[in-house]
Amino acid sequence: MKILKILFPVSLKDTLITVLVLAAAGFVCSALRLISDGDIYVSMIFLLAVLIVSRYTDGTFTARLPRFSVYFA
Secondary structure: OHHHHHHOOOOHHHHHHHHHHHHHHHHHHHHHHHHOOOOOOHHHHHHHHHHHHHHHOOOOHHHHHHHHHHHHO
8 A cells, every 4th residue: 555655646736636627627518518519629628627737736646647538538
């Protein structure tokens, strides 16, 4: 268990930033979905979310997590 904490440090600040930014990206995509029929903008919004998370977090596990969400969006 100690090895996992060393390899994947988790910060509460980074976790909150990640959750809030990804929730905001999801909300924006949902709001735009009501206006437009296409979904071409979704990947760009989540890429922007990844950029924001990587800018304002320290690079811990929660900062790496959104990079994978882009592949599944």
